[in-house]
Amino acid sequence: MKIGLRTLKTVVASALAMFIAQQLHLLYASAAGIIAILSLGNTKRASLSAGLGRIFSLFIAIIIAFICFHLFGYSPWSFGLFLLVFIPVSVQLKISDGIVVNSVLITHFLVEKSFSLQMLINESLLMLIGVGLALLMNLYMPSMQKDLEQDIEKIEEDFRTIIYDLAAHLNLEKIAPLEKNCERLKQKIRLAQNRALVHQENRWTYEQDYYTEYFSMRRTQVRLLVDMVTLLSEINVDGLFVDDLRKVLIMTAQNFAEENDGQQILAEIEKVYQAYREKALPQSRAEFENRALLFQFLQSFKSFVEIKAVFYQGKVKSF
Structure with missing residues (x-):
């Protein structure tokens, strides 16, 4: 079985992201590893574009989720309403790559039933750590x-x-x-x-x-x-x-x-x-x-x- 360079990058980026998140005592630290996996593109530009898009998408997702959860409570129906708004907006803004990962992050607010500053920092750090490790791994690309x-x-x-x-x-x-x-x-x-x-x-x-x-x-x-x-x-x-x-x-x-x-x-x-x-x-x-x-x-x-x-x-x- 042959293990390629991209596989090694994915393993290292994911493990490091989870480790750093754990050391910072962040909630749902494993999410940082998943974000790193999803943000590791085939090329440098693809990784940068996907990473920046997901960060911007998180900002949009938090605003929509905050409105939905505060108007209708922390319930599955409010989360459904959030998706009903967030998905079309993401497609319209051409940031659909962030739909899945940011929907997962929004469930953390739902489970904790809180939009406290600590939770906002927690989710932002999870995203930044995951995206940052993916970009760091992709700084090296073999010459073609x-x-x-x-x-x-x-x-x-x-x-x-x-x-x-x-x-x-x-x-x-x-x-x-x-x-x-x-x-x-x-x-x-x-x-x-x-x-x-x-x-x-x-x-x-x-x-x-x-x-x-x-x-x-x-x-x-x-x-x-x-x-x-x-x-x-x-x-x-x-x-x-x-x-x-x-x-x-x-x-x-x-x-x-x-x-x-x-x-x-x-x-x-x-x-x-x-x-x-x-x-x-x-x-x-x-x-x-x-x-x-x-x-x-x-x-x-x-x-x-x-x-x-x-x-x-x-x-x-x-x-």
């Missing part, structure tokens, strides 16, 4: 940078393979492996994006994260690859018309990398455009339609490269 760099390497290798295959399949009808490879690449990028979001959420600053932007750029490129694969199955032209394009595709695959600014490839694409302009006009409708598809393929490929070129100009890797 190495995993993200590996994701980049694997994704770029898949891009290279698909582009090589595009070059090999020009003027061929069988493209099933290309379609499957594009779908697998989409899935890899989606998983990498999720990892990048977690990486970003574990940083206190809110500037745009390089990795989230990078994988978003690659995901846009995959959509264009899918369009190119679809066009590929319909293209049927003289081999002379695809030789130059095949060479550019192979060059792109050979130089496909995170650091490539795409400018050389764009220059080669312009040469292909110029070569097409200099060729003889189509002699039949079928030939015209096939050349149009080839031109559309080249347009999509140019857009594919331009996306990376724009990204390269606007982004600098930061850690």
Whole structure:
């Protein structure tokens, strides 16, 4: 049985919270441990957001409970009325994470039949201790940078393979492996994006994260690859018309990398455009339609490269 870091954090935060509450002689000290468990999020920002939300939610809950209990007494019906008001208000204020834990804390007032200053301090300390220990445990988060760099390497290798295959399949009808490879690449990028979001959420600053932007750029490129694969199955032209394009595709695959600014490839694409302009006009409708598809393929490929070129100009890797 493997015990993960989050499990260890949960155990330590909960036990410490209960211990501190007991040492302070607080009533219902075990509640501090439960609050710590519930406040330990997957990321630093998630923990901070949940913790602050629960503290604010406790303030709202105490006001509503004070009114309900003083108007209708300390009874289950008053507690039901409290929930009838507290839950919709929490949802409206977008602090619904605090509904369960603060409803439990309010039952302490119900059991003690008191809203004394001592009880108010008691419940506030239970919340602060639980939330504080959760935030303290989440100050350390293992770096995901190495995993993200590996994701980049694997994704770029898949891009290279698909582009090589595009070059090999020009003027061929069988493209099933290309379609499957594009779908697998989409899935890899989606998983990498999720990892990048977690990486970003574990940083206190809110500037745009390089990795989230990078994988978003690659995901846009995959959509264009899918369009190119679809066009590929319909293209049927003289081999002379695809030789130059095949060479550019192979060059792109050979130089496909995170650091490539795409400018050389764009220059080669312009040469292909110029070569097409200099060729003889189509002699039949079928030939015209096939050349149009080839031109559309080249347009999509140019857009594919331009996306990376724009990204390269606007982004600098930061850690």
